[in-house]
Amino acid sequence: MxxxxxxxxxxxxxxxxxxxxxxxxxxxxxxxxxxxxxxxxxxxxxxxxxxxxxxxxxxxxxxxxxxxxxxxxxxxxxxxxxxxxxxxxxxxxxxxxxxxxxxxxxxxxxxxxxxxxxxxxxxxxxxxxxxxxxxxxxxxxxxxxxxxxxxxxxxxxxxxxxxxxxxxxxxxxxxxxxxxxxxxxxxxxxxxxxxxxxxxxxxxxxxxxxxxxxIGGITVNLQTLKSGKLPEEWDQILNIRNKTLLIAFGSVLLSKDMPFDYKVSLARAMKQFPDVTFLWKYEDDDTDSFAKGIENIHFTKWLPQREILADPRLSAFMTHGGLGSINEVSYMGKPTVMCPLMSDQMRAAKMLARHNGTVEISKYDLQNPEIVEEAFRKVLYDESYTIAAKQLSEKLEFQPTKPKDLFLKHVEFAARFGKLPSLDPYSRQMSFIEYFLIDIASITLFCASLMCLSVYFVAKSVLRSFWSKSKME
Structure with a gap:
């Protein structure tokens, strides 16, 4: 490599x-x-x-x-x-x-x-x-x-x-x-x-x-993750309360860099759920400045995200919508609060939301604790989101051909047979006019116009002849 x-x-x-x-x-x-x-x-x-x-x-x-x-x-x-x-x-x-x-x-x-x-x-x-x-x-x-x-x-x-x-x-x-x-x-x-x-x-x-x-989801091994055991630290955190919600915004845009009013708003929303543990991936030590005294938030600079998502004790997940996180949470069947921040994350959020297991909010909504609280409440207590997320998880688990098998078989095929010109569509060689059948449409329109004009002149000639004959009579 x-x-x-x-x-x-x-x-x-x-x-x-x-x-x-x-x-x-x-x-x-x-x-x-x-x-x-x-x-x-x-x-x-x-x-x-x-x-x-x-x-x-x-x-x-x-x-x-x-x-x-x-x-x-x-x-x-x-x-x-x-x-x-x-x-x-x-x-x-x-x-x-x-x-x-x-x-x-x-x-x-x-x-x-x-x-x-x-x-x-x-x-x-x-x-x-x-x-x-x-x-x-x-x-x-x-x-x-x-x-x-x-x-x-x-x-x-x-x-x-x-x-x-x-x-x-x-x-x-x-x-x-x-x-x-x-x-x-x-x-x-x-x-x-x-x-x-x-x-x-x-x-x-x-x-x-x-x-x-x-090959989306190739890195997710459900059997290994579901049969694995979490380290004691994370096992104890998930046992504190009946419900746990994981919050992670990825590794490019960090939670510690979000505006201070976003942090305050998120903390206030979490405070409204004393029966829920919020596990927040946060990369700094300044948490007392916005979450002091809120006992149901556990801050950590790093966490085994895939393993925690696979644990049945996790209730929901709040994420930025990176494709890695979306593939993982989709396979694990957890309802999601999606808060896209940049690039392809907006598209990815819409992609997952269409399966009905996701609540999507804007990053600008993070400054409003009421909107955040309502999103948390839906994924934590509305069973329809959990049911939809599990249905998607089952489809991915039992898809006819696993992404890993697709990748390995096609790599081996390419290594054996080399370049595959037979798979190269001829449409690449076609002009814009040919590809979109503009030439066919133009000919059809011309013929139709010619026919209409012919009908018009014939009808006009017949009517004129009929009118002249009527006038003479």
Whole structure:
């Protein structure tokens, strides 16, 4: 495994238990500075994240991928071991196209793309997948699949901007040949498969192509989690009261960085439920400033989220709507208070809410303790939310083919057979006019117009003749 690092906190991070041979590449000073900007997103607790951020995000990610390309170029001697292994297949995140010149350098012919997001129209459209903004919300959409006229308009604008502002450079210079350009727009469609962090039993339904393999929930092992035992500390916390609600806003936007009035409001809402333990992932020690004397809140800087979600004593979960958390809580069957903060979390919140086990609130609602209290009350005491969440959990547990099996079988298939041009839809070669049958519609309209005109002139001639004859009589 090759792990070129961007965020400093993930340097020498062990991603898997079984993979022992891992080659790490530390970030360059410039790349580390860019990574620090990713970690500094606390402004989105109060700032809106919409399609207006697309141009800026495009420039930012282009800088990251270009700098990672340069960083790899400056460390090619360290990759000699990789080159000698003669790999059959390389898998990389579709947004980090700097893997393409690395693939060329290592002599790897076959590749597969992976996406940590559920849906991103630009890359999927480039593979030939039909993308319909009329009913499929895009990455940054705030809507569900049932959109108003205004929401459909915004969805179209979002997809247009995502297409115009690419998130990777237009080309890279080959490591072996300085005169050779590697163009992502031409290379990416040659992928054997694209693995998306989506699950058809959870996500919005849409048309896909054979190359698109949905593996959302691949990291959730229900049997292991349900049979596991929590450490004593967490076991005791879950035994304090009959109901426990977990609050965690992820690892990018931290609870400690939310506005102070949000913290006060959340604490006041929790105080109204003395029979409920609130387990809050909070990354600082200043809790007395807003929650002093409230005995039913347990603060912790870290917690085993998946294991706690799997415990039957947990009653509900409040989350920011990251796809990792959504996949986990969906498999575990817990009712959810969804409070999306940025990026694709708005889409993800709508995606889960359509299954009726979720109460969605805005991040701006966090300053209103009455709204927060009402959301808590619904997921804690309205059984309909628990029933709906468990029904979704059962569907995911008994889905015909598990995400892990889908991934392994398709990776083995790609490694054996290489590139799969037979899966490349011809629609990619069609013009806009051909694809949307505008030529057929135009011919049909012309023929219909010609027929109408013919009928008009014939009728006019007949009526004129009849009128003349009547006049003579």
């Amino acid at each position: 090759f792990t070129p690092t961007i965020l400093d906190e993930f340097r020498h991070f062990s991603y898997t238990k079984l993979t022992k041979n891992i080659i790490y590449l530390d970030p360059s000073p410039k790349l580390k500075a860019l990574g620090d900007l990713i970690a500094g997103n606390s402004r989105y607790w109060t700032q809106e994240f919409s399609f207006l951020q697309i141009p800026q995000s495009s420039r930012f990610f282009k800088s990251i991928t270009q700098e990672q390309h340069e960083n790899i170029a400056n460390n090619l001697p360290k990759l000699g071991e990789l080159k000698n292994r003669k790999f059959d297949l390389i898998i990389f995140e579709s947004i980090f196209t700097c893997a393409l010149p690395l693939m060329d350098y290592l002599g790897i012919e076959t590749f597969a793309l992976a996406q940590s997001i559920a849906f991103e129209s630009t890359s999927l459209r480039s593979l030939g997948e039909p993308v319909m903004p009329s009913h499929v919300p895009d990455l940054l959409s705030h809507s569900s699949d049932r959109m108003t006229l205004y929401e459909r308009f915004l969805n179209v604008i979002t997809q247009f901007l995502m297409t115009q502002y690419n998130f990777s450079p237009d080309f890279y210079i080959s490591y072996d040949d300085p005169n050779k350009r590697i163009i992502p727009a031409l290379e990416l469609p040659k992928t054997s498969f694209v693995f998306t962090n989506s699950n058809p039993y959870l996500d919005f339904p849409r048309a896909t192509i054979s190359k698109n393999i949905p």
